[in-house]
Amino acid sequence: MKAPSVLIIDDDREIVRLIETALSTKGYNVQMAYDARQGLTLALSDPPDLILLDYYLPGKDGLALLKDL
Numbered sequence: 001m002k003a004p005s006v007l008i009i010d011d012d013r014e015i016v017r018l019i020e021t022a023l024s025t026k027g028y029n030v031q032m033a034y035d036a037r038q039g040l041t042l043a044l045s046d047p048p049d050l051i052l053l054d055y056y057l058p059g060k061d062g063l064a065l066l067k068d069l
Contacts, residue, residue, distance in 0.1 A: 004050070005028065005029040005030075005048040005050070006048055008020060009051065036057045036062075
């Protein structure tokens, strides 16, 4: 059975690393994006089971990205 996948979209690399470490040690497959464009590309190319999305992102805020998704 495939591990559940999580996409973290946040521009704070420290927070992303903390979340990624916590989730990967529990068996989740974690992808990371540091801006809205990268996050949208990852989400559309390989849709995750869950997206953890920050509101404040460079270029486009999280709400606008959510609408794009």
